[in-house]
Amino acid sequence: MAISTFDLFKIGIGPSSSHTVGPMKAARTFASGLIDRDLSSRVTHVRAELYGSLALTGKGHGSDTAVILGLSGHTPEGVDVDSVPSLVEEVRSSRTLRLGGPDGPSVSFDPAVDVDFRRKESLPDHPNGMRFVALDASGVEVAAKVYYSVGGGFVVDERAAGADRIKPDDTVLPYPFSSAEELLGLCERTGMSISALMLANEGAFGRTPEQVRAELLEIWSVMRLCVRRGVMTEGTLPGGLRVPRRAHRLYRQLGGNCDERGLSAPTRVDPDPMHGSDWITLYALAVNEENAAGGRVVTAPTNGAAGIVPAVLHYYLHFSPGAGDEGVVRFMLTAAAIGILFKQNASISGAEVGCQGEVGSASSMAAAGLAEVLGGTPAQVENAAEIAMEHNLGLTCDPIGGLVQVPCIERNALASVKAISATRIALRGDGSHFVSLDKVIKTMRDTGRDMHDKYKETSRGGLAVNVIEC
Numbered sequence: 001m002a003i004s005t006f007d008l009f010k011i012g013i014g015p016s017s018s019h020t021v022g023p024m025k026a027a028r029t030f031a032s033g034l035i036d037r038d039l040s041s042r043v044t045h046v047r048a049e050l051y052g053s054l055a056l057t058g059k060g061h062g063s064d065t066a067v068i069l070g071l072s073g074h075t076p077e078g079v080d081v082d083s084v085p086s087l088v089e090e091v092r093s094s095r096t097l098r099l100g101g102p103d104g105p106s107v108s109f110d111p112a113v114d115v116d117f118r119r120k121e122s123l124p125d126h127p128n129g130m131r132f133v134a135l136d137a138s139g140v141e142v143a144a145k146v147y148y149s150v151g152g153g154f155v156v157d158e159r160a161a162g163a164d165r166i167k168p169d170d171t172v173l174p175y176p177f178s179s180a181e182e183l184l185g186l187c188e189r190t191g192m193s194i195s196a197l198m199l200a201n202e203g204a205f206g207r208t209p210e211q212v213r214a215e216l217l218e219i220w221s222v223m224r225l226c227v228r229r230g231v232m233t234e235g236t237l238p239g240g241l242r243v244p245r246r247a248h249r250l251y252r253q254l255g256g257n258c259d260e261r262g263l264s265a266p267t268r269v270d271p272d273p274m275h276g277s278d279w280i281t282l283y284a285l286a287v288n289e290e291n292a293a294g295g296r297v298v299t300a301p302t303n304g305a306a307g308i309v310p311a312v313l314h315y316y317l318h319f320s321p322g323a324g325d326e327g328v329v330r331f332m333l334t335a336a337a338i339g340i341l342f343k344q345n346a347s348i349s350g351a352e353v354g355c356q357g358e359v360g361s362a363s364s365m366a367a368a369g370l371a372e373v374l375g376g377t378p379a380q381v382e383n384a385a386e387i388a389m390e391h392n393l394g395l396t397c398d399p400i401g402g403l404v405q406v407p408c409i410e411r412n413a414l415a416s417v418k419a420i421s422a423t424r425i426a427l428r429g430d431g432s433h434f435v436s437l438d439k440v441i442k443t444m445r446d447t448g449r450d451m452h453d454k455y456k457e458t459s460r461g462g463l464a465v466n467v468i469e470c
């Protein structure tokens with residue numbers, strides 16, 4: 001299975017990659033399949049059944065909205081996020097939708113009953129299972145299909161559940177690696193940096209180096225605009241917890257400035273030596289508040305952890321002499337190499353391994369990216385990634401009210417600071433260290449396996465049960 005940098009960094013919609021982006025993609029795939037197989041003219045009614053973690057936290061994560069949008073033919077990257085409330089309201093009030101897009105057949109779909117949250121049931125291959133059913137006018141099943149949302153917006157069908165991929169994958173990479181040890185070995189043999197090696201690998205997915213740079217900078221511009229919207233927006237987050245947005249107030253306190261491209265570098269010299277950490281917090285809060293509000297975000301590698309890579313990238317640009325676009329591209333390629341290791345050898349799904357798989361992986365990716373652009377050797381990059389993950393091991397997923405707000409938003413800020421500290425520790429050394437990245441990834445996987453299900457995106461344990469919702 002070959003994973004591209006662009007599988008990990010995807011433009012999408014909040015609040016969750018596994019519970020919003022994944023179900024939206026699965027619903028759209030199901031609707032397109034009906035049209036492609038000429039079955040849509042027989043379909044008069046569609047239903048969606050959500051299982052396991054998707055059923056338990058799906059309401060708070062907007063899974064029902066995602067299903068409506070996907071069945072209506074919208075994509076996470078293409079849907080106009082400002083129009084989502086009216087699109088959904090239209091379906092709720094008419095109890096019908098246009099299957100696959102505005103030209104598709106009108107079919108009966110009442111979200112109140114046709115999105116079935118089966119909270120006590122799970123499908124066999126993953127905690128985030130869903131089943132879509134299409135019925136004809138007599139109520140006879142025309143088609144049905146099971147999908148799994150396996151984290152980071154990746155979706156597989158039941159046939160591919162073991163292989164973790166919808167389409168068979170025959171991509172041949174020039175520099176394949178399945179462990180950090182192999183990655184470091186390739187760097188040593190070729191004399192290439194991790195980012196250079198990743199850039200070469202992207203060629204196997206049909207992109208020239210110029211296209212890779214342009215697409216990564218496009219993704220970076222979406223991250224910057226997300227921070228901009230986050231710091232410019234006041235108010236309270238949706239969902240019922242009445243969590244106030246804090247990024248705007250902090251932006252004002254820090255004396256921030258925005259132009260049309262995003263947040264500008266700080267201009268005020270502050271004598272407080274920890275001043276930079278306030279800015280890092282600001283960047284992360286801005287992204288995660290936008291995510292919680294269902295805004296446009298980039299999975300990095302998931303939505304819940306979407307603030308960490310942009311926060312550390314902003315820190316790099318605003319606080320590192322000589323930082324620029326070339327560094328941004330190298331940062332993202334290096335971060336993706338580490339994300340691929342987590343995805344292949346453990347998991348980036350909170351429903352599978354807890355928050356260590358989301359926030360932990362993102363912190364590790366960001367630490368690696370920063371280490372590379374600050375001049376680290378591949379061994380120092382690997383060391384930075386390892387330190388960041390080591391100190392996120394065991395992190396549970398326990399979102400209050402099933403919303404990606406508490407503890408998720410602050411957690412991204414703290415994990416961003418942790419990533420930068422990890423990089424600084426690694427850059428003070430020579431790359432040799434006691435625990436390897438491969439060992440820490442294996443430990444994360446094993447810890448996730450042993451973790452009680454109530455700590456895996458079910459809102460049945462931890463803060464989710466110890467804090468009274470009001």
Ligand code: SF4
Pocket residue numbers: 304305350354355358359396397398399403404405407408411457
């Ligand atoms: S606790 Fe972590 S894994 Fe769970 S929803 Fe929040 S960010 Fe995602």
